[in-house]
Amino acid sequence: MDIFHVSSNCVSPWNPVEAGMPSSGFLWLDATHDEVAADHTAWRDAVAKATGVQIYDPHLTDATNLSHPSYFDSTQDYALVVFRKLALDANGTPDAPYQPRKIPPALTKLATKPVSFLLMDRALVTVHAANSRTIDATRARLLEFKNRRDGGAHAFRPPASPEELMLRLLNAMVDQYLALRQPLTAQIDRWQRALLSPRHPFNDWTALLDARIELRKLDHLCEGQRDAMQELRDYLVDTIDESRNGRTKDLMLVRVNDVMEHITRVLNHAQRLESTIESAVQIHFSAMAHRTSEIMRTLTVITALFMPLTLVTGVFGMNFAEMPLLQDKSGFWITMGIMAFIVIALLVFFRRKRYLEDHPRDNER
Structure with a gap:
């Protein structure tokens, strides 16, 4: 001490x-x-x-x-x-x-x-x-x-x-x-x-x-x-x-x-x-929840775009002897045009419904 x-x-x-x-x-x-x-x-x-x-x-x-x-x-x-x-x-x-x-x-x-x-x-x-x-x-x-x-x-x-x-x-x-x-x-x-x-x-x-x-x-x-x-x-x-x-x-x-x-x-x-x-x-x-939500939204949009296309291909894949456009030389291109139109129409619809809204760009504006 x-x-x-x-x-x-x-x-x-x-x-x-x-x-x-x-x-x-x-x-x-x-x-x-x-x-x-x-x-x-x-x-x-x-x-x-x-x-x-x-x-x-x-x-x-x-x-x-x-x-x-x-x-x-x-x-x-x-x-x-x-x-x-x-x-x-x-x-x-x-x-x-x-x-x-x-x-x-x-x-x-x-x-x-x-x-x-x-x-x-x-x-x-x-x-x-x-x-x-x-x-x-x-x-x-x-x-x-x-x-x-x-x-x-x-x-x-x-x-x-x-x-x-x-x-x-x-x-x-x-x-x-x-x-x-x-x-x-x-x-x-x-x-x-x-x-x-x-x-x-x-x-x-x-x-x-x-x-x-x-x-x-x-x-x-x-x-x-x-x-x-x-x-x-x-x-x-x-x-x-x-x-x-x-x-x-x-x-x-x-x-x-x-x-x-x-x-x-x-x-x-x-x-x-x-x-x-x-x-x-x-x-x-x-x-993390926001990023997961963004991923799910993207996947949902992709799924929604391909669903009607899958329907069209399913219809033309039926085994009927007589079907419209099957024997037509332009049938393939007409079908592809219809499918492209469906995709564009859906994109316009999603855009108007703000399903594809780009938040960061909106905030910058």
């Missing part, structure tokens, strides 16, 4: 055994699931020595549960936030053991892992999977501030409270979902064009179904995240002391609302993509 002291002018590693609790700023205790799962009791004792807060057994179990959904709970000493973030890659451990499926790369990135936040008065405890890019990037940036704090002016500043640090991390995790919108939209657009292509039949139905399942999972995931953030916002409203600094409460609410707004944007986008897939499939089958 790594422990850092975060203050307004310095971010540095901290040893609570030697230095105790700092007089200013707050502590950030960062651990991985493997470190906590290796020895629950030892890790909980180490957190208690550093912060003076004892973590309850159910929350300790929740922090190491890789299948735990987004969740919020609070006690008199601390608040627990479990937030599911995007996994490092598709081969990580999502909600269930990963199995290769026929899904495009943009959708395999929807594998998620939980990150647990234990929010205390003067400390923040994070429990996450190993090699978390968001946690590592935030840690590197905070430590970099220590090395350049005497340099030129820059916009970045360390978080002023554990709540602010947690909300920064949550915002960065939600932004990863926002970054998926463009590749997901591009993949859905490719499927739409493939579904409506008349030259190449669409056969990738398994991938399309899996994509819809992944989008539905993203929908449910965002709903759980939004509910957890809603409860966190209520908790901050009830616990932050306005008499200490009214602006602090407003800042925290703004940050929470910003995270919730980003989650809502991801949720709405997932719902739109899911609706787009369903609409594309419906349009595909409608187009």
